[in-house]
Every structure is written in structure tokens, then in C-alpha cells.
Amino acid sequence: SVLITQLSQEELYRIVEENAALARDGQPDKQKLVVVSVSPQSRASIAAKYGLSAKETALKLVAFLKGLGVHHVFDTTFSREFSLVESAREFVRRYRDSSTPGAMPMLTSACPGWVCYAEKTHGSFVLPYISTTKSPQQVMGSLVKDYFAKSLGKSPEQVYHVAVMPCFDKKLE
Numbered sequence: 001s002v003l004i005t006q007l008s009q010e011e012l013y014r015i016v017e018e019n020a021a022l023a024r025d026g027q028p029d030k031q032k033l034v035v036v037s038v039s040p041q042s043r044a045s046i047a048a049k050y051g052l053s054a055k056e057t058a059l060k061l062v063a064f065l066k067g068l069g070v071h072h073v074f075d076t077t078f079s080r081e082f083s084l085v086e087s088a089r090e091f092v093r094r095y096r097d098s099s100t101p102g103a104m105p106m107l108t109s110a111c112p113g114w115v116c117y118a119e120k121t122h123g124s125f126v127l128p129y130i131s132t133t134k135s136p137q138q139v140m141g142s143l144v145k146d147y148f149a150k151s152l153g154k155s156p157e158q159v160y161h162v163a164v165m166p167c168f169d170k171k172l173e
Contacts (some may be wrong), residue, residue: 015160032160033152035072049136050114051160057162072148078164079140083110086133097115102128110135135162 013036019031047057048158062073087108094103108131109115121158134142140163145156 012068012160012162019069020042021113033149033154033158034070034160034162035074035144035146035148036162037069037074037076037137037166038164039076039136039166040080042164043075045166059144074140076136076140079143080110080136082143083133083136084138086139087131090131090133105129106131108133110137136166 008058014031014151015034019034022028022031043054044105046052046061047054050057052060058075061073065073091106097103105124107118107129112135115130118130131156144161145159147154149159
């Protein structure tokens with residue numbers, strides 16, 4: 001429950017307020033870089049709820065988040081592509097090694113709830129078959145905290161990354 005509590009909108013507001021206080025105190029170099037990644041499914045749900053187009057929704061979300069004090073807003077579509085390419089590579093490797101126990105079939109899901117269920121209910125029987133490829137959310141987290149942070153001269157600790165995802169189980173990641 002501690003993890004879930006730390007991953008709430010109140011935590012985001014706290015970081016944004018701390019950044020504003022640091023800016024007022026003349027210490028902008030101590031601010032956290034706030035990055036929000038939004039999944040296409042979340043945008044689609046918001047668009048459907050408010051009768052907006054996908055483009056209108058993206059523009060309004062970016063404006064809203066930047067108005068709160070978020071520095072960068074990213075779409076997770078490209079991290080999904082990374083994940084799919086890596087899943088394909090893993091599948092080809094496993095297929096070529098199919099004589100090795102546990103290589104095939106390859107079970108994969110971007111849903112942490114499914115993975116947790118499979119691990120808890122089927123344990124060692126299913127573990128060798130579960131794909132080791134990172135989910136799109138995990139890929140995005142790695143890109144933001146490592147590649148993007150380094151490109152801006154920041155350490156991962158200086159980056160506060162928020163992922164807007166369609167499912168509560170994503171908080172497990």
C-alpha cells in the first residue's frame with residue numbers, strides 16, 4: 001500500500017509545488033524535471049468521455065499538464081514499438097532454441113496483473129515461458145530516466161516520471 005500511496009496525484013502535486021517554491025526561492029537548479037508519459041489508451045478514453053478528437057485530447061492534455069508545472073509530456077506509442085520489436089527478437093531466439101526446455105511457447109503480456117497472476121497461480125511451471133521483454137511502460141521509464149535524463153545532463157534521481165496508463169495494475173510496474 002505504500003507504493004500505491006506514493007503513486008497518486010497528491011504526490012505529483014507535491015513535486016510540482018516543491019518545484020514552484022524552489023523557483024520562487026531562486027533555486028531552479030534544485031527542481032525535479034517532471035515528465036509525464038501518456039498511453040494512447042488513456043487518451044482515447046478521455047477523448048471518448050468528453051467527445052473530443054484524438055488530436056484535441058492530446059493538445060488539451062499537454063496544455064493542462066504544462067499548466068500544472070510539468071516540463072515534458074510524451075506519448076508512449078513509440079515505447080510500445082520498442083517493446084514489440086524486442087518481443088519479436090525474443091520470440092525468434094526462443095524459436096531457434098525450441099529444443100531447449102522452457103523456450104516455447106512464449107507467453108507475453110504488457111499487463112502486470114496477468115503476469116502476477118501467472119506467477120502466483122502457476123509458479124515455476126509457467127515462469128520459463130513468460131517473456132522477459134519489458135512492457136511499453138517499463139521501456140518508457142527506462143528511456144525517460146536514462147536516455148532522456150542524460151541528454152539533458154540530469155541524473156535519474158533528478159527526474160520525476162509520471163505514467164498515465166489505463167489500468168490500476170500498471171502501478172505494479
